Amino acid sequence: MKDNNDMPGHLARRFQQIAVAVFHAEVEGAGFDLTPVQYAALAAVSTNPGIDQITLAGLIAYDRTTITGVVDRLAQKGLLERRASSRDRRARELQITEEGQKTLEAVSPAVETAQELLVRGLTGDEQRELMRLLRKAIAAGNELSRAPLREISTEGSRNG
Amino acid sequence: MKDNNDMPGHLARRFQQIAVAVFHAEVEGAGFDLTPVQYAALAAVSTNPGIDQITLAGLIAYDRTTITGVVDRLAQKGLLERRASSRDRRARELQITEEGQKTLEAVSPAVETAQELLVRGLTGDEQRELMRLLRKAIAAGNELSRAPLREISTEGSRNG
DNA sequence: TACTGATGATCAGTATACTGATTAATTATC
DNA sequence: GATAATTAATCAGTATACTGATCATCAGTA
Structure with missing residues (x-):
């Protein structure tokens, strides 16, 4: 009998579900009204002033139609x-x-x-290994989603 | 400078994003119109006939308000x-x-x-380790989401 | 029986994510 | 400079996920 816990897709959904819940709890607890997605967009614009929406979407791997609403709400x-x-x-x-x-x-x-809370059940070594494996799996599957991560063309920036 | 790739929350979102894309591609390619969420619900009902919606939601860690719509669409x-x-x-x-x-x-x-496609970038050992670490992190964070996983009360079932 | 609290389901509203189409503007080609 | 192809942004529509509320029912108690 195939258990849900043997399906990486189920674990992916569950991990993301908890990530969002933890984010909301912490950020609301600190008195802010920002979603994970909005935070990532805000941070990316701060680092890349004057960026256009498509490039921003590529930077944080959002769908182009999603970014419109996110920017709407941040602007509002x-x-x-x-x-x-x-x-x-x-x-x-x-x-x-x-x-x-x-x-x-x-x-x-x-x-x-x-x-930190999201991975608090793991040891430090395990945390690093989890992130390495996620990065590796994501890199291999990057082009499979409609919103792949895109490198920004690094003209004039040297922090690569 | 804190990179997105150093944030487990970002990796969680990205991994889940790819999981859904791969699922859709494979399932549609096979001629079916089922989402990951609908598939999990259908499989759980098949294994647990006569289950009520709240228990079903707990089994697959869906929010109770989400399950209503999912069941709606499956019934339709x-x-x-x-x-x-x-x-x-x-x-x-x-x-x-x-x-x-x-x-x-x-x-x-x-x-x-x-x-399999979702983790195809990893070796077999890495795949198992990724799933172990995800399970461990999820178990530690289970109660933090509004839709925690709930064991079914195992009266009359021995597949525990 | 009336009252209280808990529970199963649903609903209204909001925010991601996506598909697919459209609009406006730019680039490439002739 | 007209045309075609491409691109940035948006929109309509659908499907998760959630918050918070409501309704009906059930369980326990006085």
Whole structure:
């Protein structure tokens, strides 16, 4: 009899489910109203000011139709600004606002704590090994999802 | 600089994203219209005929409000039957239909293939280790989500 | 029987994720 | 410079997941 616990797909869903729950608990406990997805988008825009939505989506592996709603909500909260690009009138350039930057910095400890809680059942060695294996499996399957991770073209950045 | 790849929460989301994509590709390729969530529910009802929705939700770790819609769609496809329980008129007893059973058996090879594809980037040892670590992390975090996994009370079943 | 609390199911509302289509603008080609 | 192909963004629609509320029923108690 095939148990759910023998199916990596089930474990994937369950692990992600817990990850979201832990994130929400920590971030709300710290007094913020940010989802994991919104946090990742906000952080990516902070690191890459002026980025367009497609590139942002590739950076954090979101679907292009998902990013529209995420940016909508971040803009509505006053954490992001979306303005038309001057170089390409189809594109929107994203900038983090001052409030967005403050929020990002203030919420970061809670996000860190959530990451630790998610793997708190494992030893340090196990945590590192889990992450290595996830990274390896994800790398092999990257192109299989509609929202693969895309490297940003590293012109002018040296932190590779 | 904290990379996304150092955050287990990000890896969790990404791994689950790929799991769903691979599942859809395989199952649709085999000519079926079933989501991962619907497949798990169908399989659980097949193994536990007459189960109520809350117990089903606990078995596969779905939220109680999610299971309503999932069962709706499975019933609409003619794969499940939902009838009022005689013992408890609040509850719905779920039964798999003949077509549901046929579908379940016919789709299983595609589901198996999807599970293998999801971890195809890893060696056999790594696959087993990844699953062990996921199970361990999930067990430690089980109660943190609104939809924890619940053991079924094993009266009359010996496959524990 | 009336009351209280708990439980199974559902509903309204919100936020990811996706499919597939559309719109507007850019790039490539002739 | 007109045309075709591509691209950035959005939209409509569907399916998870969740929060919080409600309704009906059940169990326990006075």
